[in-house]
Amino acid sequence: MAIRLPEYGQIAYDRVADAYDDLWSRHVVGPNARLTRGLALRHGERVADLACGTGLYTLEMARLVTPGEVVGVDYSEGMLATARERAEQEGLSLSLVHARAEEFIAKAPARSLDAVSLRFALAYLDWRDVLPRIGRTLRPGGRAGVLTSLTSSIPQLAELYRRFRKSPEPAWKLFQHTHRSLGETWRLYRKLRESYGEPRFITVPDDVAQVAARLGQGGLATRETWTETIRLWFDSGDEVVAWMVDSGYVTHDSLEHVEPVTMRFLKRLFAEGMESFRQPRGIPLDLVVGGVIAGRD
Template sequence: MHGIANTAQAQAWNGYEGAHWAAHQDRWNAVNGGFDRPLLDAAALRAGEHVLDVGCGAGATTRLAARAVGPGRALGLDLSAPMLERARARAADEGVANVSFEHGDAQVHPLAPDSFDVAISRFGVMFFTDPVAAFTNVARALRPGGRVVFLSTAEPEGTEWLRAFGALDDILPLRGFGATGGPGMFSLADAGTATGLLTAAGFHDVRAERVQAYGTWGRDAEDAARFMLESGPGRHLLEQVDADARALAHVRLAERLRRHETPEGLRLRGAGRLLTARRPA
């Protein structure tokens, strides 16, 4: 692995957070997979193209891209060694041969210049300490006229799982939880901020569109509440309170989620910011 600039995020995604996502990759894909269609539709991938997947995680979108561009190739780049291990294993299991993965920080990783037709990301671009450096690095890796299609999280108010956590504000220390400052899941929630950063990195034709999709968080309210509280953000909050408060948080969150139960599972609506741009020709 090459140098790391984003050390705090590297620590998180190679620690508990990354291990949790790697161990539960199918569950996280059930949460986020509703956004695959708008991402790939906007990317308009064509056979023979080369794709860079930024913050690829366990590689679900990288494999989708690889299938779409064959005989072209897809490269997934991520900070998280645990998730990349799962990404490589799943690609091998599924027989996706035109995909590869690299462990690195998109802010500084030495990507071959002028080598990709398109860069995509499903919720992998919100965690940079220096987003302009990361986007500039991605721009250099694109061929002239190459395009980016990034999905980031939109405003917290449009995210039902975060609103559900609001029911715990008298139990858990939620101050700052869901803040729109960066780096973090809502760092690109503001369309003006996101488009400004891409413009500063040298991209043209920068646009931001709000999109929505439903995700499945668990079998029922109890299962979904447990999963949320065992995720990185939930675990961080629980570590700051005693056992009684932890138990109460689970009960309260399950009660709040029960209204979202369906025969297909516990489903919540999320809001995304679809960012598109081009490197100047």
């Protein structure tokens, strides 16, 4: 189940691996704990954690099923290396598989797993296709748990998209930033607007009902759903943008072909825009997270 050519997202997560837990995982301890509780894992069970990342929550599940097995699947070698190291340090056994989650789930034998967990990876795979396939892999009584950002997550970012779309300001700033001719700037600006003018390139679900419905297509009945908002605070717009990039939050294949000079421009533009949300405590960012637990009878 080897990975073919490295993809943009894979390379991006290789880079993110070292800082990931500090920048992301610690903010989502609550929803992860709730998902793990909802999975009601038992000793001796076999679990797959799709897109397991650095393995923080994979290992929590490994503790609960020991002497069972947790298989962590991820396409980033960097993230898997961190998971491997963490498992060794904690003296816990994890089976780690370098593969695309889609391929792993498509090839897993029917009824071979007691639980499947998929946390914060729906932006990177075709979830409308993958979620219905999970049911087939579960034994009777098996459970699936999905945790995801929703499209309403970070409304501050969506608000900036809307604002920039209506205003001539970004085109003018791009002209000043790139020192290119007016014609070339306009072409670049139009290309950027086509790709990022609406946050439609973000493909996460709108709500937990969409996740539950897709799991349902695979024969799984919804047991629990919830949505929660987690507010993060930053000291500056620059910090917000650095966090969005370094935590992996804005990882997306479409960014692969953005030239460095344009990327610097986008970072500047959004960092300045974020300042407009400043409150006495700093700049807020609201993560909107949805969780779903479903099961096979």
